[in-house]
Amino acid sequence: MAEPLLDLRDLNAWYGESHVLHGVDMSVGRGETVTLLGRNGVGKTTTLRAIMGIVRKRTGTIHFDGKDLLKLPLHRTAHAGIGFVPEERGIFSTLDVMENLMLPPVVAEGGMSIEEIFTLFPNLKERRSSPGTKLSGGEQQMLAIARMLRTGATMLLLDEPTEGLAPVIIDRIGDALESLRARGMTILLVEQNFRFASHITDRFYVMEHGAISTTFPVGELDARMPELQQLLGV
């Protein structure tokens, strides 16, 4: 692995009294794409939310680009250069595509221009004046990813970007992520669809009961399949 851009050590997190993450250790190298697998409810989304500081009760360390995120105030996490694309996408229904795209603040130099974003997602260019309510699920997902690309974020956290989408749309999202990867973007993907993930990921982590149980490179996927089918219940 390249030098870690994101490094989690003994990360614990709670919702109120409910202890959900029990010592997560995980690293994502600069320019690497890593996929977090696990059954429903093991804590994958909570891991992303803990990184972003949306889950506030945390212990351990989260180093990103040399900074300890646990020591930063919440609003500084996005400014550190992490773009979070939540499962529910968070598109503003009354705003059109262009307005949604322009909404997140630019936090660093090196972000993509609107033209580059439209080259990556031609559908969004066609729909630039359509309100959020009129977008399909696939278009909303593309927009949720696209609007993080202007900000200058060097890392994306994507929570189940293919959920509920048709295979042809999933392929387009896969192509876009492949292009971003080629540009050097670092990606942490939470994904149930490990066949999709296998086309873009360098490595997998498997989470069980709020901790990482194993990690392996994508080349081992086939050999690991029986174990994974049992772990993930697929």
Ligand SMILES: Nc1ncnc2c1ncn2[C@@H]1O[C@H](COP(=O)(O)OP(=O)(O)OP(=O)(O)O)[C@@H](O)[C@H]1O
């Ligand atoms: N806001 C919340 N308040 C209290 N408990 C929560 C909250 N959100 C999630 N949980 C609980 O935390 C645990 C981990 O949930 P999390 O969403 O991180 O799992 P996940 O692995 O992402 O699964 P899924 O794919 O179903 O989202 C679950 O037991 C869930 O019920």
